[in-house]
Structure formats: C-alpha cells, structure tokens
Amino acid sequence: MSLNEVNDLFYLLENPTRRRILELLSREGHYPLQLSKEMSVTQQAVVKHLNILEEHGLVNSETEPSNRGPSRRVYYSTRSISLHVDVSPSTFKEQAHSSSEQDAILDLPKHKHMMDAINSSRKMDLSQRANLLDRVSKDIEKSLKDTEDERKSLIHLTNLVNQELYKITIESKCTYDERRLLYFSIQNPNFTIEKAASSLGMDDSDVRILFDALHRKGLIK
Template sequence: MAELDKLLSVIENPTRRRILEALVREPHYPLQLSKELGISQQAVMKHLKVLEAYGLVRSYREESDLGGPMRKKFYPALNFTIVVDVSPNLFSAELISRRDNVLPEYGRGAERDDDFEENVKALRQKSASIDAQLEELRHQREKLIREKESIMDEANRLMTCMEDYQLRRIMYEFISHPEMELSDIARALSIRDEVVIHALKEWLRSKG
C-alpha cells in the first residue's frame, strides 16, 4: 500500500493530472505547459519536480527552434493502473504496475508518411475496437463486483454473532481476501501473526 499511497498523494492534485494529460499527447517544455494550463512557469516547474521525484515523468534536452539555449522537455515515464472499489460492503484499492512496458523514444524526428490519411483512419478503427473491448470488460467487472458485494454482505451478517471486534476484523479479511495467508492478514491489520492464528483457533474450537 505504501507505493499506492505515494502515487495517490501525487496525482490527487488536479494540476498535476492536467500536466500528465498534456504530456501523454506529446512531450512539453515548461513554457508550453504554462500557456496551456494558464499558470506560471514557476508553478509548472514545482509540479514537474514532484512528478519527477516520484518517477512519473522524465526529461530530455533538445535545441530551441529560435536558436536559443537547449530546452528541457518532459514526458510520462511510468505505466500503472489504480483500481478503487467502494461500497457499503466492500473496499478495495489496488495498484497495478506495468513497468515492463517499453516507453516511446522521444526526441527523434518523425519520418514523412505518404499514407497519413489512411493510417489515421486505421488507427481510429483500432482505437475504437479496443475501447469497445474495454467497455465490455468494465461491464463484466461491474457484474463480478456486485457478486462480491453480495458475498461480503452475507459475511457481515454472519459475523454479527461474533462479540469480539478483533475477531470480526480478522474474519472479514479472511473471507474477503482468500488469496492471503494468515501472516498477510496480520500485516494488513497491523497485528502479530500469533494473534490471528490464536483468534481463528479459538473461534473454530468454540464451534466444534
């Protein structure tokens, strides 16, 4: 969760999100971002330093079109997805890193494309196809999330018979995250492993 918390603390700022949105389109230098976002270069540089410190952007230098000093252009440098689910019976926050993805090579001039119009049309069609598939996946995911919510709603009703608060916390994690080992549950709840093991053993013994 530590890495997720750091990333959320960075991208919660709307100006930084606007900067990232601009950089995704193409690399920008601070003056460009200042004009596009309507804020000072000083403010832009402040946000870029934060983004750079957390590895979300990098930079390279290129010659100025006006013959001035070399200028620094920034581009996005981290691939990740954040998924957050919140409902009365479910909370989940997950960071999915895709660090193995190869970043585009910036700073190189593009070659002339004689079939520009056809290529644009083909790219739009591919993009539309991918968007349609992603939308279908979202619908499937929403259905599964509703099923998980139903499971946790039933689990919460079952746990109302447990008087011990600590045991209810442990059982919630035990049911909600079946992939987790007992040591993982202990770490997630910031309690000792033996506390989790003892609580579950005592509960099973009481039911035996």
C-alpha cells in the same frame, strides 16, 4: 516512496495541475512554456510540478537545442501507473500499480486482431492509416467499457457475498473480534496465528481462542 503504494499515488495524482500535465505529456513531449500556455498556469508552477514528477520517475526531460535563444528542456511521460479505488457498502478495494513499457502485457490472444490491425496500418498511405487507427481506437474504447462493466458487476457480486458472510457470523453469534479474525483469514488465506495477532494488535493466545471458536462454528478450517 513507491509507485506501487496507494498513498504515494494519491500524493502524486491528487493535484489537478499534475494530472493535466501528465495528460498533455501523454500526447507528446512539451516544453514548460507550452504546458504553461495550455493550462493557464504560471511557468514557475509548471516547473515545480514537473520536478516532482521527474523526481518520482513519472516523466523525464531532455535538453534540446533551439534555433534561436538558449536550448530548452522538453519533458516526456515515461511510466505506466494506475490507481484504482472501489468503495461499496460491503466492499473496499484499493490498488496501485506501476510498470515500465517493457513489462506490458500483450500476448492475450483476445486482442491479437487489434495488434494485427496496428501492424498492418504501417503499410498503408497516411489517410488510410489514420482511418484504420481511428477504428481500432474505437474498438479499444468499446472493450475498455465492457471491461469496466464487468468489473462493476464483479464488485457488486463481492458485495452480495460479503453481505451473506456477515449474516452467517450473526447467525452463529460471532463476537466482533471473531469477525475481525474471520475477515483477516479470508483476506490472508495463508495466515498464521502470529501474523494475525500482530496485524490485529492482539496476543497470540487471544487469537488462538478466537480461532478455536470460529473452527467450532465451522467458519474456519
């Protein structure tokens, strides 16, 4: 299993209780009993989900001595993962991504002022700090919203380009298999005849015939 595989992230995240656990752990470490109370789910179910998440490296746990009674296990969220799927009439994109804290991208000069604000907050008194962080938090939310709007706009443009490409294949009387190869070549700019054949489930010789046809139509170089 890989946290960079779409299928695997769907498996881990599809369960609403698991997502709620990750949400609660993103605030602070929790004991299974706390999670069970917050979510009104049995402790047994919580532990089952925590074990799956721990097994796949999304959380880890530590034993903590308790004032009274036996020591307790506290669970933390440890990994960054993201799962994005965008489906449109003429576009399909899916991606899974995982990274550890160390991989974080942060040197974008664009966000330097936010980083500076976070750093300078450390020197302030508690109430000022809370105030500043609250404002930075709202700025980040706003930038995230802008990023999402831009993404939507780009997906829409992809849709339009793909619709135009489809029209071209119709005007140049491409067959279904010619279009299959054309789309494969667009998605895999450095493809070889052999790779295309194995991926499309065809013989090399058939792919070569399709390639020549697309080349004659000026659709492929």
